[in-house]
């Protein structure tokens with residue numbers, strides 16, 4: 001029996017959806033603990049492609065419970081759209097559970113996200129524009145609206161009135177934007193509330209009861225370690241804790257519930273949005289990785305910035321998440337590259353720095369120090385047995401393991417559920 005966290009070890013988009021989907025086979029519950037519909041998890045089942053933003057990948061298995069914990073922020077409109085989209089494709093929602101304490105993304109959150117990015121101009125974060133940051137801001141400022149509030153009309157109205165007292169001043173005076181009306185929002189949200197309410201419950205209790213009964217729980221991370229508000233490349237981060245620590249606060253289970261933490265990492269590196277990226281390839285190799293790896297955001301369609309694998313980042317991820325193993329994804333994308341580079345340290349002035357600096361800003365020079373490894377030509381997308389991989393691919397994987405000190409137990413060689421090697 002083991003409860004696992006699947007966490008992104010880089011800047012998100014590492015392929016967590018696929019890895020969770022693969023491992024979920026042996027789980028009883030699959031749980032999202034943070035973030036919102038800024039996430040985009042692509043799962044391919046029998047040539048059918050599912051793009052999930054809020055609902056855990058476990059929903060694709062009929063017998064698993066899919067849980068949205070209290071640390072998630074829920075946009076009711078996006079949630080209902082995703083639920084209906086799944087139902088239209090014959091996926092049952094009978095095992096979906098939504099935390100009463102999850103915060104709700106309101107129309108003013110989305111507006112402020114966009115207006116604030118515009119106000120920032122060149123120094124914008126490059127958010128997904130889904131209202132995530134402003135929703136978490138309201139949560140910590142103690143004026144947020146939670147899922148349970150939606151279920152009681154009087155309470156919803158009272159909280160919304162208070163929230164709008166604040167947000168309308170902000171919209172009008174700071175952003176010179178149109179203000180919002182309580183009645184209009186209530187009217188807009190009514191059908192969403194009706195759709196969501198049967199799924200709302202005390203998910204902390206549900207998870208702890210399941211744990212007592214020895215059921216197996218999978219916590220599905222969204223975003224990635226370097227987008228963590230505390231351990232990422234602040235301020236170019238999201239507003240939650242995608243790192244493993246976020247599981248406890250985001251779902252109401254204690255740390256002793258967790259056995260393993262799997263860090264999902266691409267065999268190279270990508271990021272969307274602004275912020276520092278020492279190994280970024282602003283050249284034809286960056287284009288090559290983007291084209292071959294289809295590196296375009298699932299949520300926003302934006303082209304992802306691409307670069308070589310960065311070991312100091314992975315060592316940071318191992319440390320702050322307590323990773324027990326990695327799942328290495330998209331190694332097939334490297335096929336055909338004659339010489340593959342791996343950043344093992346940075347040159348910072350005269351100094352060689354082997355650890356990821358906790359304070360990294362774009363204008364502070366951290367020059368990657370690279371090791372170069374010969375690539376391979378063979379198509380590896382059909383390989384299921386580690387020994388069948390080309391020698392150079394094995395050498396690349398084993399060097400990564402040596403540098404970060406933990407094993408790669410899953411190696412993904414293509415997007416399909418079965419395109420993976422297990423060791």
Ligand code: IMP
Nearest residue numbers: 012038039126127128223237238272273
């Ligand atoms: P926000 O989460 O929309 O506020 O965006 C903050 C930063 O996190 C931006 O750089 C986004 O591109 C990035 N981000 C948020 N969610 C994801 C994700 O699921 N994958 C990759 N990047 C993300």
